[in-house]
Each structure stands twice: as C-alpha cells, then as structure tokens.
Amino acid sequence: MFEIFKEELFEDFIIVEYRHIEIEKPSFALISLPDTGLVSVIGAWHIIKTLQLPEVGGIDSYIHLPPVAVISNKTLRTPIRVFAGNNLFIVYSEFMPSQLGMIKLSKLLANYLERKGIDYIFLATGMPIQNRFEVEKLRTFYLATSQKAFELVKNLDLIPFENGFFAGPYAILLKEFVRAKLNTILLLTESFLEFPDPEASAKNVDIISRIIGKAIDVKELLDEAEAIRIRARDAMKNVVRGLAQMRKDLEYTPPLYT
C-alpha cells in the first residue's frame, strides 16, 4: 500500500505527502539527520515512538540519497520520512545525503517548513567531547537564531554556545534557516562522536519536551540505551565516513578569533 495524497518536485528532490498535514499552533519542527553519536536520530525515533506520531509524508532523491527503498510495516516509504501530530512535525532520516545534496536539502526544508507555517525549528544533535568515556553528567549548549526562539530557552538550564566551530549537516541547515529567517533553536549535548549515544539523546528529548510542553518520558530510552547502541551500530558505522567528509574534526579546533 503506497497511496500518495500530494507530490511535488523541488530541484533534485521529490516531496510526497500521504495525507493532508495540519499542525496546531504554536508549531514545532524537529529535523533529525545522522550526525554526532546519532544523537538526533535516536532522540527523534524515541519521540515518534512515544507520541505515536503517524507517518504523513517523505522526501526522496535519486541523485543525492543512496539507492535505497525503506520498507516499514510492509509499506514502501522514502529514505527521509516525515511524521506529524498535534503541534509537532518531525523530519527523520537515517541516511546522510552527499554534501551537495545536503545544501539542496537545507534549501528544500527551509522552503517546505516555511510553507507549512512552522513557528519554531529544533536542530538537536550531539557535541563531540574527547573525554565522553569519563563524563557522566552531560551539558547542553544552545544557540537561538532569533529573539522569539531565545524566549523559549532562556529559563532552561542550558549553556549558550558562544564561540567555536560547528560542522556537518546541521551547520548547513543552521545557515540556511538563518537566511530564511526561521526561528531556530540549536541544541548540542555532549556526546561520543563515533558511538551511538542514547544518553545524550535523552537529554535533548527532555529539553524539547519541556519547551513544547508535552510530556515525553525518557526513562525507557535510558533503560534501553544498551540495546539501542547495539541496534544502531551499522547506522553509526555508515555515518562516520560521511562525518569525516564534512570535516567534523573542525569542532575540536579552537577558533583564533572569537
């Protein structure tokens, strides 16, 4: 069963919707792409599962995404999947587009989210730290791209991301969303770079849950952390190569001028 309600082309990408998508206000979007420690993907997966969000659409590209067909519950789905319910809209992918594809996807998402009338966007990922093996209490850094976005995070126990480099797919998204003047909140929780890190995901999910005012229990995510780490090993291995190409190592470099 693969019924398409709406289909549109955006450069080399195809956007499909399986039903009419309506999102309550104030609306929030979460973009989840494979990155540091798969923090974003694991977190989004937990939110979708906990809130039982239905799959409402997807994005595909024969040029910029691997030639893969995603089968979910006997149904063909796109590599980039869209879930939505109430006031939450989630873009979820376990596949990283090429660097050029990432630039085009960022433009597509900025345009698509604006047309959907999304009020706030979360880019919630990991911040690699060299001593993650020793660290047990993880810190979360944030960057708000507008005053409106800042109002949502100002009273939370977060550290402003003041100086430093930020590389990879989320850096491209951030730049494009700033250009499109979208209210974006970047959340970076300390994590492993090359191992799946569900603990860091749980920290991000907890923060998102408090901002959107919807209870999302992270206990199950923490209890299942080791099983998730086993399950995410292959995905992580595939992502590391892409992260190296996107110069993720730059995040360890202190800038000369701040």
Place this chain on the structure above:
Amino acid sequence: MTDEEFDRLFKRIREIERSVRDLIESEFRKILEDFREDMSHFKEMMYPMWHHEGYLRPLYTIYDRGNYYEILIDLPKSDEGSIDVRFHGNTIYIRARLKEEIRFSHWSGKGGETRFHEYREVIEIPTKIDPDKVKVLKKRGLVKILIYK
C-alpha cells in the same frame, strides 16, 4: 631562427611537457585514491558488523595521543566480567560475552534466526604492544585501552 628564439621555444616545450606530466600524475593519483576508497567500502561490505556464526563485531576507534594509543571499544550489553583483552605483537584480541542472547529477527528479520552470544574483534595498531605498558578500563559497556609507546 636565432639561438635565443630556439632557447625560448625549447623552454616553452619543456614547460608544456612538465604540465602534461603533472596533469597525468594528478589524474592517476585521483584514480588510485578513488580505487582505494572503493576497495575499503567493498571490504566493509564483505565484513558486516555481525557474523552468522553467532558473534557481533563492536564499533571501535584508535586515537594516537602522542606518547600512547587510546583504543575505545563500544560493547553494549556485554557482561563486564567476561571482557577478555589479549595482546600479541601489534594486535589486540577482544572477546566479551553478551549479558543475554540477541536476535536481530526481533527488529527486522536481518540475520534470520541467528542468535548472538558474544563480541569478537581483532584490532591492529601501528606499534608492537608491550603488555606491561598497557592499561584497560571498563565502564558502562565501554572499554578503553591505553597502550604506551
């Protein structure tokens, strides 16, 4: 044609020769790099993260920290007491029993009915290992091995 004109002509021919050689060399290097990358992907494809004989391969990273190597290995759901690390030459042999049996069929049918009981991995590092200069730390299903040079 004067001697000076001849010199200029030969100098120009040598320059063209050099730039053609540089171009061929750089193209050849690029082809070789692409081939190496394709081969490494092919190698990874041939050795997935699990084996049908019932063992999983862990994710690991090797860092060169100057006077020592740091090897970080992710062994989720492993029984910490069973983690066995051995050294021979420049090779590290790791085995660890899983706390419980794992079957991928619960998630996707991948691996069929294969049941996994342990982790196994062989890691080579660029230096000969002196077992007296090694430190092994275990925490939350992770192993950190420090090998002093």
